[in-house]
Amino acid sequence: MRVEFNDGEVVGLTADNPGPLTLAGTNSWIVGREGAWVIDPGPDQSLHIEQIAAEVAGRGGLAGIALTHGHGDHSDGVERLLASSGRTVTVVGPVPHGEGSPAHGSQHGPLEVHRLPGHTADHVAYIYEGIAFTGDAIFAESSVFVSPGSGSLAGYLQALEQLASRQPIVLAPGHGPVINDPETRINQQIAHRLDRERRLLEALASGSRTVDQLLAEVWDDVPEALLPAAAVTLAAHLDKLDDEASLPEGVERPTVPDWII
Ligand SMILES: [Zn+2]
Numbered sequence: 001m002r003v004e005f006n007d008g009e010v011v012g013l014t015a016d017n018p019g020p021l022t023l024a025g026t027n028s029w030i031v032g033r034e035g036a037w038v039i040d041p042g043p044d045q046s047l048h049i050e051q052i053a054a055e056v057a058g059r060g061g062l063a064g065i066a067l068t069h070g071h072g073d074h075s076d077g078v079e080r081l082l083a084s085s086g087r088t089v090t091v092v093g094p095v096p097h098g099e100g101s102p103a104h105g106s107q108h109g110p111l112e113v114h115r116l117p118g119h120t121a122d123h124v125a126y127i128y129e130g131i132a133f134t135g136d137a138i139f140a141e142s143s144v145f146v147s148p149g150s151g152s153l154a155g156y157l158q159a160l161e162q163l164a165s166r167q168p169i170v171l172a173p174g175h176g177p178v179i180n181d182p183e184t185r186i187n188q189q190i191a192h193r194l195d196r197e198r199r200l201l202e203a204l205a206s207g208s209r210t211v212d213q214l215l216a217e218v219w220d221d222v223p224e225a226l227l228p229a230a231a232v233t234l235a236a237h238l239d240k241l242d243d244e245a246s247l248p249e250g251v252e253r254p255t256v257p258d259w260i261i
Helices: 044-058 078-085 152-165 182-205 211-218 226-242
Strands: 004-005 008-012 027-031 034-038 064-066 091-092 112-114 126-130 130-133 170-173
Touching: 004 170, 008 044, 027 170, 034 044, 034 126, 034 182, 044 078, 064 078, 112 152, 152 182, 152 226, 170 182, 182 226, 211 226
Parallel strands: 034 064, 064 091, 130 170
Antiparallel strands: 004 008, 008 027, 027 034, 112 126, 126 130
């Protein structure tokens, strides 16, 4: 897939890594004409990185790389892109390749950082000319998984509200189609999380305590392939209830793989 904004000043290229969590594949975004920044080079796939490098070469070369978060489907291609560009450029963004999570509001080339924790604690978005590059914080047609941790889910909902208050014109996500009505979609996503919380509280009130019971009752619409991701988000919901002192005794917590956080 190739998407263009601002008369081609911004281009999106999708990697060939489709899947239940990556949807059609990872979207890499290229910004600028006189020196180009690449947001999320994507997986370490030679064809995808070659396509990015060719696009960048026609724009005065690589000026910088920005990562929304450290998951491999966004960051594994960094080294190959750096090698193919033949340049040493700044890599902005959370580990493993970057210089650490950049400060909210900081400017890197054309990109302004907007902290957007939730999917990972150090997840960020980048804003340029009303376009918000939102990584795995929000998708057009499905929900993203939220990592557990004290304050994680509450911080996610708050960061989404802050993003909506910036009134972006379009959201350019890390997977799936662009979001042309950001305010509506952000409000839907917040409402979706609060609805799951309401149903989780009902299930807990009715006596459910195991992960399997809670997933079956609250995430009953989720396909099998996405249940592990739903379990991660369940863990985040349980942490939020724990923070708010509204979690009953004896609730089983999901096991969350290390790479998630
Ligand atoms: Zn991703």
